[in-house]
Amino acid sequence: MNNIYLYTIVGMGLFTLGLYAVIVHAHLLRKILAINVMGSGVFLVLVALAARNQGTAPDPVPHAMVITGIVVAVSATALALALMLRVRAKTGQAELSEESLE
Amino acid sequence: MEILYLSIALFLLLTLVAGLWRVLQGPTSADRMLAAQLFGTTAVACVLLLAQAFEYPPLRDVALIFALLAAVAAVAFIRRAWAAEEQNDVSD
Amino acid sequence: MTLLQLMFDTLLGFSLLWLAWQALTSPDLFRAIVLFIAFGLLMALTWIRLDAPDVAMAEASIGAGLTGALLLSALARLGSKNGSRAILEKKHQAGSMTENTKNQLPFRLLLMVLLLAVAAGLVYVVLTLPENIPGLGILVEENLESSGVSNPVTAVLLNYRGYDTLLELSVLLLTLLGVWSLGDMTKQHESFPGPVLSTLSRLLVPLLIMAAGYLLWVGAHAPGGAFQAGSLLGAAGVLLLLAGWRPGTRLAGLPLRISLVLGVAAFVAAGMVFILLGRQFLEYPPSFAGVLILLIEAAATLSIGITLAALFLGGRPKFSQPKFSRPKLNQPKSSQPKFRRHK
């Protein structure tokens, strides 16, 4: 089916977009969003490929992995947000500046 | 009938994408959040139509979850994000 | 019919990419978050199109609901410290980024080339994957009868790959420990929730809990299960927290901790009992498997829900706060000292 490959390519596009944004943006909240987008891309590729055998039900193993992945992603996001707020409390900003990299 | 269900689902997806313009445009955060609220309702209708078109009842449970959670993000907006903006306005 | 489906898929795919791009480049952080919520909604529609209703349920409750609430609440805390300077900063930064782009043009070009190489590599690998290999789907189907449930996804999660699920529950617990180790929960200045919000939460929270129970039950034979049910419970908790409810001293101590570890504990206990009976860790006898899976799932649902709600709180709950000592919603308005009324 064509739409399987359509979604696979969209998934890889999301991954690449997210990777670009993680590297380019300095603001931590934006980095967190970007990592979530990357994760969604990976999930999309996994689930799309699980459905590529025609005529049979999709493979349930990747589905199970993605479900737990979604729950783990949201908890990791919560931890990242808490870390971001901590960075903000300590340094007064939620961005990685040039100085803090040195 | 399946063709009608699918066409309406496609049409609803189109209206959703058109509504994104309001999210981009604003001008206030309430406008953006209201657009997201409309997307939630549109998604519910879309999922129900897909459930009927593919004759796959479990999708109605997905719509049920959407409907149950329609309020959560918007309540977080009103109670937290917008309230914080308000405080900023007062302090300025 | 197929043409309509193709149009639907194409529109959905392009909207996903466009939304992600807009969310990641928009100068205003609030706008980025709303776009990200819309992205979660469309992801849930995508899972439906890919014939993965279990995943769609998880995404509908988490991607479109909980993540949005988490991000909005974090943004509020980010903005509330230094007034609206944070928001101005963002706009300033977006403005100065164009200058940076000019300075760092060679760097950006190099990055683009490297990313294109990554994308091309990914496309090459995926498109050259062998077609029509059976995968694990057939194995799952053949052994479904001895797993105790008839929904293959639940069978994979709770039976065949129980190790994964056990470790994922542990990851959930670890992130909460991480958040708690970063400090106590911050005091939020909250206004009185008002009659509409408290009515809404009073109507929705019992329904959310019922729906969680329903998903837990149908998970054995239809799409649903512990993770979806747990995230609904988590949403119920978040709604309560947003409506001004706080765990009181009695709840926030031992009962909270026990319910947080219940999922992992039930899983490990079930595994250990069968080791003593001469089986492998997490290997269930087919005759008990159905009941056992339901019990473990019930414990896991509770733990997942409470962990997610506790993560939303953003810090270790404080015990010695007399203000929150009576965790009751249905007090008359006049005797409610815990909310500051905004004028």
Added chain:
Amino acid sequence: MLVTEILSSLLLIAGAIFFLAGTVGLLRFPDVYTRLHALTKADNVGLGLVVAGLVLQAESWTVAGKLLLIWLLVLLASASIAHLVAKAARKKGIELWK
């Protein structure tokens, strides 16, 4: 074609038109209050008509009940959110369009 099929098609199309009207209102109306007005029409009536159209096709009473429950839940959520947003907007001093 059966009478119920024609009726439910008409209801579905009417629902789609309300969603369109809601989106047009969201895009074209001048301020947050008028946009709220447009939005609640799409939420309540649009989804209501779609649900009514699907209820006519429902295979059992449980399915019809679930569809109605979904509609009621969305009604509850959208009515409360509309109220809360409008109240908060008034408090923040966003002015009414004249």
